[in-house]
Amino acid sequence: MxxxxxxxxxxNKTIQWINDRMPIFSMLNxxxxxxxxxxxxxxxxNFGAIAMxxxxxMIVTGVFMAMNYVPSTAGAxxxxxxxxxxxxxxxxxxxxxxxxxxxxxxxxxxxxxxxxYYGSYKKPxxxxxxxxxxxxxxxxxxxxxxxxLPWSQMSGWGATVITSLFSAIPLxxxxxxxxxxxxxxxxxxxxxxxxxxxxxxxxxxxxAVFVHVWALHVSKSNNPAGxxxxxxxxxxxxxxxxxxxxxFGTAVFMIVYFAVVFFAPLILANPDHWKPFNSLQTPPEIxxxxxxxxxxxxxxxxxxxxxxxGVTLLTAKQQGVLAMFGSxxxxxxxxxxxxxxxxxxxxxxxxxxxxxxxxxNMVMLTYAGALPAxxxxxxxxxxxxxxxxxxxxxxxxxxxxxxxxxxxxESISADYAAHHGGGAMKKALIPAALALGLALAPHAARAADxxxxxxxxxxxxxxxxxxxxxxVQRGFQVYKEVCSNCHSMKYIYYRNLESIxxxxxQVKTLAATYQITDGPDENGQMFQRPGRPTDHFxxxxxxxxxxxxxxxxxxxxxxxxxxxxREGGPNYIYAILTGYVPAPKDFHVMDGHMYNEYFPxxxxxxPQPLVAGQVQFQDGTPNTLDNEARSVAQFLDWASxxxxxxxxxxxxxxxxxxxAFAGILLATKRKVxxxxx
Amino acid sequence: MDQAVKxxxxxxxxxxxxxxxxxxxxxxxxxxxxIDSMNPAADTLAAGSTEVDLSKVEVxxxxxxxxxxxxxxxxxxxxxxxxxxxxxxxxxxxxPQKDEDRTLKAEWIIIKGVCTHLGCIPxxxxxxxxxxxxxxxxxxxxxSQYDVSGRIRKGPAPLNMFVPPYKFISDTVVHVGxxxxxxxxxx
Numbered sequence: 001m002x003x004x005x006x007x008x009x010x011x012n013k014t015i016q017w018i019n020d021r022m023p024i025f026s027m028l029n030x031x032x033x034x035x036x037x038x039x040x041x042x043x044x045x046n047f048g049a050i051a052m053x054x055x056x057x058m059i060v061t062g063v064f065m066a067m068n069y070v071p072s073t074a075g076a077x078x079x080x081x082x083x084x085x086x087x088x089x090x091x092x093x094x095x096x097x098x099x100x101x102x103x104x105x106x107x108x109x110x111x112x113x114x115x116x117y118y119g120s121y122k123k124p125x126x127x128x129x130x131x132x133x134x135x136x137x138x139x140x141x142x143x144x145x146x147x148x149l150p151w152s153q154m155s156g157w158g159a160t161v162i163t164s165l166f167s168a169i170p171l172x173x174x175x176x177x178x179x180x181x182x183x184x185x186x187x188x189x190x191x192x193x194x195x196x197x198x199x200x201x202x203x204x205x206x207x208a209v210f211v212h213v214w215a216l217h218v219s220k221s222n223n224p225a226g227x228x229x230x231x232x233x234x235x236x237x238x239x240x241x242x243x244x245x246x247x248f249g250t251a252v253f254m255i256v257y258f259a260v261v262f263f264a265p266l267i268l269a270n271p272d273h274w275k276p277f278n279s280l281q282t283p284p285e286i287x288x289x290x291x292x293x294x295x296x297x298x299x300x301x302x303x304x305x306x307x308x309x310g311v312t313l314l315t316a317k318q319q320g321v322l323a324m325f326g327s328x329x330x331x332x333x334x335x336x337x338x339x340x341x342x343x344x345x346x347x348x349x350x351x352x353x354x355x356x357x358x359x360x361n362m363v364m365l366t367y368a369g370a371l372p373a374x375x376x377x378x379x380x381x382x383x384x385x386x387x388x389x390x391x392x393x394x395x396x397x398x399x400x401x402x403x404x405x406x407x408x409x410e411s412i413s414a415d416y417a418a419h420h421g422g423g424a425m426k427k428a429l430i431p432a433a434l435a436l437g438l439a440l441a442p443h444a445a446r447a448a449d450x451x452x453x454x455x456x457x458x459x460x461x462x463x464x465x466x467x468x469x470x471x472v473q474r475g476f477q478v479y480k481e482v483c484s485n486c487h488s489m490k491y492i493y494y495r496n497l498e499s500i501x502x503x504x505x506q507v508k509t510l511a512a513t514y515q516i517t518d519g520p521d522e523n524g525q526m527f528q529r530p531g532r533p534t535d536h537f538x539x540x541x542x543x544x545x546x547x548x549x550x551x552x553x554x555x556x557x558x559x560x561x562x563x564x565x566r567e568g569g570p571n572y573i574y575a576i577l578t579g580y581v582p583a584p585k586d587f588h589v590m591d592g593h594m595y596n597e598y599f600p601x602x603x604x605x606x607p608q609p610l611v612a613g614q615v616q617f618q619d620g621t622p623n624t625l626d627n628e629a630r631s632v633a634q635f636l637d638w639a640s641x642x643x644x645x646x647x648x649x650x651x652x653x654x655x656x657x658x659x660a661f662a663g664i665l666l667a668t669k670r671k672v673x674x675x676x677x
Numbered sequence: 678m679d680q681a682v683k684x685x686x687x688x689x690x691x692x693x694x695x696x697x698x699x700x701x702x703x704x705x706x707x708x709x710x711x712i713d714s715m716n717p718a719a720d721t722l723a724a725g726s727t728e729v730d731l732s733k734v735e736v737x738x739x740x741x742x743x744x745x746x747x748x749x750x751x752x753x754x755x756x757x758x759x760x761x762x763x764x765x766x767x768x769x770x771x772x773p774q775k776d777e778d779r780t781l782k783a784e785w786i787i788i789k790g791v792c793t794h795l796g797c798i799p800x801x802x803x804x805x806x807x808x809x810x811x812x813x814x815x816x817x818x819x820x821s822q823y824d825v826s827g828r829i830r831k832g833p834a835p836l837n838m839f840v841p842p843y844k845f846i847s848d849t850v851v852h853v854g855x856x857x858x859x860x861x862x863x864x
Contacts (some may be wrong), residue, residue, distance in 0.1 A: 064714050086718040089710035247696070495723050534724045657706075661699045668692040671685075 031217055036235035037242050038223035039676055040416040046249030047111035053250050054104040059202050061097040071195040073188045076151035077276040081491045091643045095265035101143050102268045103257045105291035106435040116355060119343030120222040126335040131212040133331045138205050145198035154270050156277030157286050159186045168321040225415035226343030227408055234412035244669040251662035262651025263463055266564060268439055274565035285372055290439045293369030294362045299324040300373045301381035323385055330392050337392060339400035347406040351399050361387045366438050450598050453571040460637060466645050467638050469501045475635025478615050478628055488539035491560035492639055495533035507533045514538045552592045554605035563640040570633035577629035580608040726854025739802045744841060744853050748790035748798055754825055759783050762826040772837045776826040778860055779840050788827040789841055792816040794834035836863040
């Protein structure tokens with residue numbers, strides 16, 4: 001950044017020696033030590049630092065994820081399963097990375113809102129803003145690419161849909177899509193190149209962050225008053241004032257992030273992410289991650305082509321794609337769309353409310369984007385898209401010229417005196433809560449034509465919940481005697497049963513009762529041998545085709561991830577198992593199907609699998625249907641989340657540590673700031 | 678110095694130190710899951726036993742199986758070979774070990790076929806391979822020579838080749854990966 005000419009003196013000789021040859025310590029001191037910061041910056045100014053921390057977390061966890069990842073269509077899903085189940089702390093790497101993307105976006109969206117609200121894009125900071133928008137685009141690309149790598153239903157179909165956006169380009173669109181895919185559909189070449197780009201882009205993001213910060217350090221930080229510093233009294237050195245404040249803010253953000261990672265790691269994820277990609281069947285609802293939903297809602301809002309004299313100028317598809325990409329690209333022009341001489345929304349009474357309305361508009365679009373694309377979702381999408389463009393193309397230029405602004409404070413010091421200690425932290429919590437609400441909106445939007453699921457109490461629920469191992473063992477018995485006749489559990493090893501309370505000997509004996517195909521032997525022949533604890537659960541059918549042939553064309557899903565792969569988790573499992581009721585009179589059930597209250601569409605190919613008295617529990621528990629269904633749901637919950645107890649135990653420690661750390665950092669921050677007046 | 682100022686400075690130092698220490702502890706603890714994730718995964722640790730049928734290995738010939746990703750050298754030794762490794766002054770060897778401590782049955786030597794110098798695979802399993810001066814194995818990388826007990830006799834390698842835990846589950850089938858644990862000093 002701008003190196004100063006005068007030689008600095010350091011007490012440490014080694015530092016002095018290095019600095020004389022390469023003034024890296026002078027630079028650090030200039031940019032992060034004595035760098036002048038307006039003293040009135042509120043907690044909104046934390047989110048740049050927080051985004052930086054998230055970037056580091058994403059790169060570190062990502063590199064270690066990559067060490068266990070196999071970028072092949074045959075192996076990707078299994079390698080993620082292996083990472084989560086078998087690699088030491090693999091579940092932690094995955095959940096930190098997966099949720100880290102969401103929290104990175106939460107931080108960046110608040111950061112972006114801060115920039116809009118306080119006019120941080122205005123002269124002389126236009127380049128800071130532009131590099132910021134470049135960063136946003138890079139982040140979106142990286143997030144999308146990463147989403148495809150687990151090769152789940154959502155991965156494969158997300159990749160298909162997003163790449164197909166380019167087919168809207170006239171004439172060459174189809175060719176571009178084939179080029180992106182490296183084939184005629186999303187497949188091995190696509191996955192391989194997406195992996196390469198997903199690994200590459202974060203380092204380009206690092207470079208872009210460097211430029212973004214460089215530009216910022218030339219023009220210096222904006223502040224809530226939007227007036228530039230006039231004297232030294234208006235600023236404080238970055239260290240220790242803002243290092244202390246940023247550290248505290250980051251610690252608080254981390255508490256929320258870790259709470260999700262350790263106690264609700266799947267809350268932001270779509271259940272279809274736990275089903276392997278099937279290139280012949282799209283999931284009933286295809287929804288992107290929450291942070292793309294507003295833009296996705298705009299994409300879907302256009303359903304009528306524009307025709308002039310019978311010639312189609314823009315198809316509905318082209319309009320949607322333009323609206324979506326345009327909604328990001330328009331941000332590049334904000335410094336020139338808004339010509340108001342006043343930076344901060346605090347002194348722009350109309351702009352302030354127009355912008356707050358834009359935030360609500362984004363929440364509405366998020367909600368709309370998560371709904372199935374029909375009816376009210378389309379209406380909300382259209383209203384949302386209309387206001388979005390109205391805000392940027394009409395309101396910004398108009399208000400820039402006509403708005404009657406309030407008098408600006410005389411100086412930053414005057415503003416600090418007026419606002420000191422005044423609930424700035426509470427204000428920063430509002431958008432933070434809003435962003436989290438935004439992230440959770442998709443849950444609210446997922447509706448079904450089935451009655452609400454029973455809300456049973458599960459012993460594994462809650463922060464201190466743990467598996468009832470007796471019930472899990474009963475559930476395994478149900479699986480073994482009933483479910484395993486049709487359903488595989490191919491990611492579970494027999495030895496994994498040791499963690500639900502079976503002894504090594506019991507597991508060995510159990511495994512040996514199965515005949516496993518192994519080979520080839522020295523004659524090139526496959527052979528059968530008794531199972532070992534290190535074998536995966538034997539699948540009832542050697543391949544999906546055999547299963548379909550035997551089961552009337554239906555393919556029973558693998559049960560390793562079933563609880564995670566269904567909205568409602570164990571409640572859904574219980575509901576399906578107990579949901580076989582006589583069909584209503586006017587309901588026509590197709591041949592080979594049964595009526596089930598809770599199954600989407602009510603027609604299920606699986607005959608009622610459990611009835612009262614079906615399983616003789618070894619521990620003498622009464623074999624009611626309720627007990628059978630409950631215990632198998634608990635077993636499947638364990639199978640989907642084998643590290644849940646370890647995760648919660650570690651989570652409690654991490655959260656307690658972070659709370660204590662945040663407390664110390666708050667005290668430090670207060671102490672540091674106590675001499676600022 | 679004013680008492681109040683002094684007190685404030687002490688308090689600030691205390692807070693700085695505590696915050697710094699907690700930051701270091703936090704970062705250090707965060708590093709452990711990353712490091713541990715590079716250790717063998719649970720399934721890798723659990724796997725690692727193999728069963729080998731020895732019925733077709735004639736006296737004087739060898740069989741190479743695979744155990745934990747490395748070759749497993751199995752040699753059906755002749756009476757002369759057994760004599761050559763047992764009737765000798767084993768105490769003067771570089772890695773002194775009795776042949777009896779490296780075998781369960783005198784006619785079978787079973788070792789992990791990895792040179793203890795720098796990890797190459799020694800020759801000597803196939804007919805026509807050089808077996809070195811001691812009729813055992815010869816490592817082509819840096820010239821280490823092993824006897825028919827897999828003990829280092831000449832060349833740069835420091836240790837005898839590793840004897841994995843194994844047991845005979847019948848006269849002709851050996852289970853490698855668990856069973857009798859051999860001493861293997863140095864490993």
